[in-house]
Amino acid sequence: MATGNAISRNLQTAPRTLLIRGGRVVDPACGRDGLFDVLVEDGAIASVGAPGALDPAQLAMPGIAGPAPVIDASGLVVAPGFVDMHVHLREPGFEYKETIETGARAAVAGGVSSVACMANTDPVNDNAAVTQYIVEKARKAGYANVYPIGAVSVGLAGARMAEFGEMVEAGIVAVSDDGMPVVDSALMRRALEYARMFHLPVIVHEEDPGLCCGAVMHEGGTSVRLGLKGMPSAGESVMVARDIELVRISRGRLHIAHISCAESVEMVRRAKAEGLDVTAEAAPHHFMLDDTAVESYNTNAKMKPPLRSAKDVEAVRRGLADGSIDAIATDHAPHHRDEKVCEFDKAAFGIVGLETMLPLSLELVRRGYLDLSRMIDALSTRPARVLGIGRGTLAVGAPADIVIFDPEREWTLRADAMATKSRNTPFDGWKLKGKAIRTLVGGVVVWEDAR
Amino acid sequence: MALGSRHLLGLENVSAGDISLLLDTAESLVEVSRREVKKLPTLRGKTVVNLFVENSTRTRTSFEIAAKRLSADAINISTSSSSMAKGETLEDTARNLAAMAPDCIVVRHPASGAARFLAGVVDCSIINAGDGSHEHPTQALLDLLTIRQRMNTATGTGGKDWKDLVVTIVGDILHSRVARSNLYGLKTLGATVRLCGPPTLLPEEFRSFGAELFYDVGEAVRGADVIMMLRIQTERQSGHFFPSLNEYARYYCLTAEVVAKASPDVIILHPGPINRGIEISSEVADGPYSVIMSQVANGVALRMALLYQLIVPGADGMRGSEVSQNPLTVAQTPPPADEIEVATRPVAARAG
Numbered sequence: 001m002a003t004g005n006a007i008s009r010n011l012q013t014a015p016r017t018l019l020i021r022g023g024r025v026v027d028p029a030c031g032r033d034g035l036f037d038v039l040v041e042d043g044a045i046a047s048v049g050a051p052g053a054l055d056p057a058q059l060a061m062p063g064i065a066g067p068a069p070v071i072d073a074s075g076l077v078v079a080p081g082f083v084d085m086h087v088h089l090r091e092p093g094f095e096y097k098e099t100i101e102t103g104a105r106a107a108v109a110g111g112v113s114s115v116a117c118m119a120n121t122d123p124v125n126d127n128a129a130v131t132q133y134i135v136e137k138a139r140k141a142g143y144a145n146v147y148p149i150g151a152v153s154v155g156l157a158g159a160r161m162a163e164f165g166e167m168v169e170a171g172i173v174a175v176s177d178d179g180m181p182v183v184d185s186a187l188m189r190r191a192l193e194y195a196r197m198f199h200l201p202v203i204v205h206e207e208d209p210g211l212c213c214g215a216v217m218h219e220g221g222t223s224v225r226l227g228l229k230g231m232p233s234a235g236e237s238v239m240v241a242r243d244i245e246l247v248r249i250s251r252g253r254l255h256i257a258h259i260s261c262a263e264s265v266e267m268v269r270r271a272k273a274e275g276l277d278v279t280a281e282a283a284p285h286h287f288m289l290d291d292t293a294v295e296s297y298n299t300n301a302k303m304k305p306p307l308r309s310a311k312d313v314e315a316v317r318r319g320l321a322d323g324s325i326d327a328i329a330t331d332h333a334p335h336h337r338d339e340k341v342c343e344f345d346k347a348a349f350g351i352v353g354l355e356t357m358l359p360l361s362l363e364l365v366r367r368g369y370l371d372l373s374r375m376i377d378a379l380s381t382r383p384a385r386v387l388g389i390g391r392g393t394l395a396v397g398a399p400a401d402i403v404i405f406d407p408e409r410e411w412t413l414r415a416d417a418m419a420t421k422s423r424n425t426p427f428d429g430w431k432l433k434g435k436a437i438r439t440l441v442g443g444v445v446v447w448e449d450a451r
Numbered sequence: 452m453a454l455g456s457r458h459l460l461g462l463e464n465v466s467a468g469d470i471s472l473l474l475d476t477a478e479s480l481v482e483v484s485r486r487e488v489k490k491l492p493t494l495r496g497k498t499v500v501n502l503f504v505e506n507s508t509r510t511r512t513s514f515e516i517a518a519k520r521l522s523a524d525a526i527n528i529s530t531s532s533s534s535m536a537k538g539e540t541l542e543d544t545a546r547n548l549a550a551m552a553p554d555c556i557v558v559r560h561p562a563s564g565a566a567r568f569l570a571g572v573v574d575c576s577i578i579n580a581g582d583g584s585h586e587h588p589t590q591a592l593l594d595l596l597t598i599r600q601r602m603n604t605a606t607g608t609g610g611k612d613w614k615d616l617v618v619t620i621v622g623d624i625l626h627s628r629v630a631r632s633n634l635y636g637l638k639t640l641g642a643t644v645r646l647c648g649p650p651t652l653l654p655e656e657f658r659s660f661g662a663e664l665f666y667d668v669g670e671a672v673r674g675a676d677v678i679m680m681l682r683i684q685t686e687r688q689s690g691h692f693f694p695s696l697n698e699y700a701r702y703y704c705l706t707a708e709v710v711a712k713a714s715p716d717v718i719i720l721h722p723g724p725i726n727r728g729i730e731i732s733s734e735v736a737d738g739p740y741s742v743i744m745s746q747v748a749n750g751v752a753l754r755m756a757l758l759y760q761l762i763v764p765g766a767d768g769m770r771g772s773e774v775s776q777n778p779l780t781v782a783q784t785p786p787p788a789d790e791i792e793v794a795t796r797p798v799a800a801r802a803g
Contacts, residue, residue, distance in 0.1 A: 224656040225463075227563035227584030227628060297564030341542055343562035345583070 003417055004449040006105045008142040014444040015069050017041050019056050023073025023404060027080060028377040029393035038078060039068075040400040043443035047396060071445075073404050076437060079376045080392050081113025081401035083383040084354060086178070086203075086257055086281060086329035089115070089146070092133060093122025098334035098421045100134065103354070104143035106332070106420035108447040110355040111436030113401035114145040114384070114391055115332075119156065120179040126151035126162040131170035143446050145401070147389060152177040152191050152202065158184055161191060168198045173387045176203035178257055179304075181239060183209055188243060192252025201255040201279070201386055206239035206264065207231075207304065216345055218291040218306040226294065228344060233261035233312065236305050240264040244271045247278055255386055256280040258331050260305035262315030269324040279386050280319070281329040284353060284360035285426065287316045293426060299340045299347035300426040303333070320378060321369045327383040328375075330357050334422030352420045355413075359432035362407055366433070372407070400443035409435040457761055458570045458577045461586035462635040470636060474596050476756035477749065483520060484751055494523035497762050498553040501527045502544070503580070504535060504560040509723055509747065510580050510590070514557045517754035523554070523762070541565065542572055549573035554762045558582070576761040584626045590722050591632035593753040595640070597746050598677055601718050611676065613640040617714075619671045621647040621703060622681025622730055623692075625654055629722045630681060634662055647671035648703065651692040668703050672713045679720045680705050680731050696729055705731045710740060718742045 018040040025036040025048060037054050039046040047054065056067040089103040098106075100117075107115050117134065119125035125134065131148050138146030150167035154160045156177045164175055175195055182188045182204065195202050212231040217223050219230025240256060244267055247254045259265060259280045271278040285303065290310045293301040301307055319325035333350025340347050361379060364370045370378070384392025391401050415428040439447035462470070483489055499518040503511050511527060518525035528548075530536055535544055541560070548556060555576040558566050563583030570577040581587040598618070602611050618637055624630045624646050637644050638661045646657055647665040658664060665671035672678055683699060693699045710717060719731075719740045727733045736743065 221656045221659055224625075224654050225631075225660070227582070227586070227626075227631065229584075297567055338540065343541055343560070343568060344564045345562040 003411070004109060004447060006108055006143060006419060007446050007448065009441060009444045009446055017068035018071065018440075018443060019054055019068050020071045020073050020078055020402065020404065022051060023076045023078035025078045025394065026372055026376045027394040028373050028381045029080070030395050032394070033373050036078075038394060038402070040402070040440070040443045043400055045394050045396050045398050045400050048394060071404065071438065076404050076406050077372065078394075078402060078404050080380040080384075080394050080398075081403045081439060081441065082111050082357065082379040083114045083116075083387070083389070083392050084112045084330050084332065084357065085116045085174075085327060085383040085387055086283070087115045087117050087332040087354065088120065088334065088350070089117040089134075090334060091121065091137060092130065097336055100137040100146060101141035101143070102419065102421040103332070103334070104138060104141045104146060106352070106354040106418065107144040108439040108441065109419040109436065111358050111403035111405055111439050111447075112144060112354055113403065113439060113441045114147060114389065115354075116147040116149050116173060116387055118149055118176060118178040119151040124151050124155050125149070125167070125172075126154050126156070128163070128166040128170040131167050131172055135171045144441060145389075145391070147171070147173045147387060149174045149176050149178070149203065151175065152182055153187060156180045158182055158187065161187065161194065164195060164198055164200060168200065172200070173389060174201045174203050174255070176205070176257065178203060178205045181205055181207040181209060185242060185246065189246045189250050192246055192250035192254065196250075196252055199253070199388060201253040203255045203257050204239070204243055205257050205304075206236045206243070208235045208238050211235035211238070216302060216306075217294050218308050220291055220309055222291045222294055226297065228294070231306060233263055233308060236261050237263035237267065240267050244268075244276065244278060247271070247276050251277075253277045254279070258283045258286065258305055258329070259316065259319070259325055260286045260308050261312045265315045265319040265324055269319065269322070272324060279326045279382075280324070281327040281383070282316045282320060282325045283329060283331045284357055285351060287313055287320065287364060288360050289313070289426065297344040298426065299342070299344055300351055300424050300428075302344065302347050302349055303331070303351055304349045317364060317369045320364065321374070323374075326378065326386060328357065328361050328378045329383060330354055332420070333424075334420055335424045337423060340424050351424050351426060352418070352422050353425075354420060355418050356425065356427050356432065358405060358436060359434040360427075362434035365407075400440055402438075402440040403436055404438040404440075405434060405436045407434045409433065409437075411435055458566075459588050459757060459761065460566050460570060460577065460579045462588045462591050462632045462639070463586070465588075465636070465639065467639050467641075470592070470595065470639060473592055473753070473756055473760060474599055476760060477592075477596050477753040478600075480752040480755045481749065483755070484748065489520050490522060491520065492522050493759055494518065494521035494762055497523040497555075498551075499523045499525045499758060500548055500553045500556045501525060501580075502548065502556055502558045503527065503529045504541075504558070504565070505530070505581070507559050507581070509750070510559060513747070513750040514578075514580060514754050517751050517758055520751070521755055521758060523758065526553075541568065545569050545572045549575060555758060578757065578761065581628055583628065584631075585628050586632045586635075587628040587722075588632045589750070589754055589757060590629050591636045592757070593746055593750040594633055594679065594720055594722070595636050596749045596753050597720060597742050598718070600745070600749070601742070613637075613642045616642040616677065617645065617675045618642050618677040618679060619645040619647060619665075619675040619713075620679045620681065621668055621671065621705065623652045623683055623687060624648050624657065624681070625652045626684065626687070627681050633679060634660055645671050645675065649693055649699075652687070668705070668709055669712050672709060672717075675713045675717060677718055677720065678705065678710070678713060680725075682722065682724065683726060683730050700729045703730060704728070705735050707732065707734055707738070710735055720746055722746070
């Protein structure tokens with residue numbers, strides 16, 4: 001990796017006390033945005049005080065010589081580490097695309113301290129044994145916190161409900177058949193109801209299989225011109241409409257993954273106004289690119305849901321701005337080169353996103369859609385709340401998951417230099433602005449930028 | 452894409468000047484197929500690979516004959532006989548072919564964008580012989596040639612300019628690469644293009660490409676100078692595009708009755724293979740207005756012109772030359788080997 005160093009967490013050698021000094025602390029959960037020093041002790045936030053109020057010399061831990069180490073964050077933003085609630089770590093089964101270790105490393109390189117990983121592995125994460133395997137692998141990898149998401153249905157087959165209970169005991173934080181829509185409305189209704197027992201959100205990939213059958217991009221002028229089969233926006237929004245109706249009768253918790261079109265955003269906005277427990281996330285590519293990116297048959301612009309029209313991009317931005325869309329999540333989907341360097345029809349759906357989430361989100365700040373506080377809210381606070389993981393804040397006593405980033409740092413993305421194992425990004429060669437300088441997980445520095 | 456780039460991937464961005472030059476060159480070659488010895492030495496020593504990943508009789512044969520009439524070595528690869536049937540990727544197939552140093556690869560492929568993909572992988576010229584629902588530029592060019600021949604005659608549409616011409620394309624517009632390429636070429640030359648089909652096969656988006664849309668075939672052909680029928684694929688029935696071939700034929704079959712509404716000098720084109728009694732009645736297909744067989748004959752000449760313009764060094768600029776200067780018209784019989792240089796040199800020299 002040319003751009004920085006990922007450091008596997010080692011609690012034995014890591015300092016137990018750490019002072020982050022002089023940064024602009026943005027912590028929406030505590031309503032904080034200003035210059036503060038942050039003291040970390042034993043993996044948790046010990047105090048957040050006025051600049052200079054905490055003297056490192058006075059902070060030495062009993063039995064340890066010398067003053068506490070200090071991180072100078074002047075000119076930088078200090079925020080709760082990002083929580084990417086939608087990633088594919090591909091392990092077990094597809095280790096040639098990504099492993100839990102390489103994925104977790106890519107996460108911290110992007111300022112992401114926690115990820116929630118989808119169940120479409122092989123074998124599918126539809127039982128406690130697979131959940132335990134993921135948890136154990138993540139613990140050994142030692143970078144980001146990895147929270148598994150269990151399958152809604154056995155084998156993602158959409159027929160029989162998976163055993164939520166045993167997976168919850170093994171560590172899942174949500175259920176989802178992501179990649180596959182839950183077509184059977186009865187199963188969807190019962191999953192929403194049954195998940196209430198464990199306070200689990202049901203995360204849905206909204207895609208009507210009939211309307212989207214065989215399609216490879218958004219249906220519109222570009223698909224017609226390129227002669228590619230398009231999926232209409234209605235392929236998503238009809239399912240969003242159905243599931244909001246099912247929330248009404250099930251009183252479950254619905255979270256809509258990678259929302260991509262104006263109609264869906266509007267429906268979520270209305271559901272929220274009505275007081276229904278509906279949340280949503282949007283991926284950076286859906287607020288940065290429209291379907292014209294497919295021009296020249298660029299397979300790195302092929303994903304599900306597809307890149308939509310400019311009107312939809314605008315709707316997603318406004319949805320994030322007014323909070324109708326709660327979170328920003330990447331749908332990080334690594335694929336091997338051979339799955340992308342081929343005919344457009346044959347190429348795999350999805351792109352990697354962990355290492356570009358921050359600069360692309362900052363673009364919405366620079367363009368006036370979000371203020372910095374709302375951006376952190378969407379990247380950390382709200383996704384942590386949806387998953388119920390007790391992170392996403394710098395409140396005293398919270399786990400010290402911290403990102404220190406430079407919103408002004410300009411850099412050029414080189415796909416070859418990414419920490420993820422795969423290279424499938426449409427942003428290769430883009431000049432980006434904003435970079436994680438340090439990422440801390442549980443009070444330990446796990447990522448340091450090279451400069 | 453500019454033709455100067457030595458590929459022909461589509462007609463979308465090809466200029467009127469380049470189209471005219473290709474048609475002019477083809478016109479001068481039509482006569483070659485009428486000779487006793489149908490061969491020119493121009494592409495001797497050149498290799499043309501016909502990579503047909505999707506079935507085709509007409510287009511593949513036409514390219515093969517075109518290459519052979521110019522003395523190029525033509526190699527045909529079809530799906531069933533290729534390593535792709537054994538799971539080789541398109542990229543690997545292309546790389547392996549490129550390693551054998553062909554001068555041109557002609558590709559037919561079921562995936563839209565496949566020709567463009569190949570152009571990014573290999574060094575030689577790529578000709579798109581039909582990619583999915585995207586484009587089929589040589590079909591459109593031979594259609595344009597067929598239409599222009601009629602315009603150039605004294606009778607019928609003779610004397611008409613492209614700008615006075617009304618062309619109606621009828622059928623499965625949504626999935627048709629022939630319709631797209633013709634639409635681009637005809638609009639570039641200035642013709643009026645009407646598209647006709649059931650709403651399921653006629654996306655509104657085509658309006659933004661400058662076409663007029665019709666659901667009623669009678670209205671669509673009213674006063675038209677050219678009617679271009681598209682083949683309807685039987686498998687579209689299963690995609691809910693129309694209830695049955697029977698009902699499709701009821702509303703869109705080109706019968707003598709429908710033709711009567713067009714211009715009295717109308718010509719009727721079809722890219723083939725035709726479904727008699729479904730999109731076109733036999734009476735019309737074999738009737739006096741049909742120029743279907745001229746299309747096939749022109750296909751060879753057009754493809755000869757294209758291979759020549761793409762492969763011969765210096766000719767690929769394709770701008771400013773005149774038909775009369777075309778060396779292809781000079782040799783009546785294949786010259787002996789030592790004269791081949793002479794026959795091709797003027798082209799290279801002129802490009803300078």
